[in-house]
Amino acid sequence: MLVNDKFLGITSYLMSKIVLDNDKFLELYRVMIRIRTYETTLRTLSREGKIPARFGMYTGQEGVATGVSAHLKKDDQIGSTHRPVGHLIAKGINLDKLTAELCGKATGFNKGKAGSYHIFDPETGCLGANGIVGASVPMCAGYALRNQIKNDGRVTVSYFGEGGSNQGGIQETLNLAACWNLPIVFICENSSPVVQRMLGHEMDYPQLTIDNVSIRAAGYGMPGSTHDGWDVEEVYRVAGEAINRARSGKGPTLLEFKVHQFEGNLEGRLEANEKDKPFCPIDVLEHKLRIRQILKKDTEEKIRLEELELVQKAVKFALSSPEPDIKEAYTDVFGGAF
Numbered sequence: 001m002l003v004n005d006k007f008l009g010i011t012s013y014l015m016s017k018i019v020l021d022n023d024k025f026l027e028l029y030r031v032m033i034r035i036r037t038y039e040t041t042l043r044t045l046s047r048e049g050k051i052p053a054r055f056g057m058y059t060g061q062e063g064v065a066t067g068v069s070a071h072l073k074k075d076d077q078i079g080s081t082h083r084p085v086g087h088l089i090a091k092g093i094n095l096d097k098l099t100a101e102l103c104g105k106a107t108g109f110n111k112g113k114a115g116s117y118h119i120f121d122p123e124t125g126c127l128g129a130n131g132i133v134g135a136s137v138p139m140c141a142g143y144a145l146r147n148q149i150k151n152d153g154r155v156t157v158s159y160f161g162e163g164g165s166n167q168g169g170i171q172e173t174l175n176l177a178a179c180w181n182l183p184i185v186f187i188c189e190n191s192s193p194v195v196q197r198m199l200g201h202e203m204d205y206p207q208l209t210i211d212n213v214s215i216r217a218a219g220y221g222m223p224g225s226t227h228d229g230w231d232v233e234e235v236y237r238v239a240g241e242a243i244n245r246a247r248s249g250k251g252p253t254l255l256e257f258k259v260h261q262f263e264g265n266l267e268g269r270l271e272a273n274e275k276d277k278p279f280c281p282i283d284v285l286e287h288k289l290r291i292r293q294i295l296k297k298d299t300e301e302k303i304r305l306e307e308l309e310l311v312q313k314a315v316k317f318a319l320s321s322p323e324p325d326i327k328e329a330y331t332d333v334f335g336g337a338f
């Protein structure tokens with residue numbers, strides 16, 4: 001069910017869907033604060049010229065990755081997008097090595113060569129952010145096929161945007177995943193029409209012909225549904241059902257989450273108007289937590305401070321790390337034999 005009302009008018013709606021216990025609530029809150037703190041700090045680093053490549057911001061979408069990853073085990077896999085930081089942090093990636101990678105340092109996950117768009121950490125199942133829109137989705141089906149053959153209970157989650165959903169490779173992957181009953185959950189984070197309106201239709205993707213991407217699931221013979229991405233509790237509930245379904249051999253699901261993207265495609269390109277971001281997932285969660293008397297001021301301050309310290313430690317690690325040696329330019333890459 002979607003909310004079409006202003007945040008302050010939806011208290012009863014929010015209260016009617018209690019799914020989480022207090023500890024779980026605070027756990028999710030902490031992850032969302034971690035993602036927001038991390039991105040805000042990294043944006044400053046980027047503006048200071050300390051991040052060589054631009055990166056896509058996930059700000060405003062934290063509820064999705066957090067609610068989804070809360071059901072994932074360490075060796076479950078995710079395939080990410082050009083806004084990878086939220087997906088990666090929610091999956092439990094090491095912040096020191098993540099920051100070093102973004103800063104192009106030798107201590108990064110991929111020796112500083114991947115940057116934000118191609119980060120790869122098999123240890124936490126983060127199998128590729130991807131700067132090519134939609135490109136990680138077919139790869140995720142490959143991981144899911146591997147999981148099905150090995151029969152080791154692993155699940156793959158494949159993230160993409162509504163723009164990416166128009167890619168032919170995604171359509172084929174949805175079809176194949178359904179035909180082969182793969183243990184995979186497709187997550188479409190749909191930021192339209194807000195972004196389209198804000199960008200003045202400058203996107204080089206065809207406009208969607210439908211409001212809800214999830215209706216396409218029926219054509220492929222898998223369950224599909226659309227939900228509020230700014231309500232982490234709702235995300236947690238439906239993602240849990242889909243992930244359990246995949247894990248128990250019942251096949252794929254397409255979940256669509258409506259989100260408000262506070263930044264455009266790239267860091268610093270767009271600032272949303274206040275009126276365009278009524279549903280900040282952190283505000284919504286804090287609102288719920290306060291009403292239910294779970295979040296007291298001192299707990300909130302403690303969580304925010306601890307997460308800030310974690311992020312600052314990662315930044316310190318990255319900035320004091322060495323640059324990659326010039327000889328490394330030809331290792332670990334195709335064409336390294338030159």
Ligand SMILES: Cc1ncc(C[n+]2csc(CCOP(=O)(O)OP(=O)(O)O)c2C)c(N)n1
Nearest residue numbers: 082131132133161162163164191204205265
């Ligand atoms: C194949 C391909 N085409 C175009 C681009 C340029 N591009 C980068 S982000 C983006 C918008 C993608 O929209 P969507 O999938 O909805 O993701 P969102 O940015 O909304 O999260 C485009 C067109 C690209 N990176 N890859």
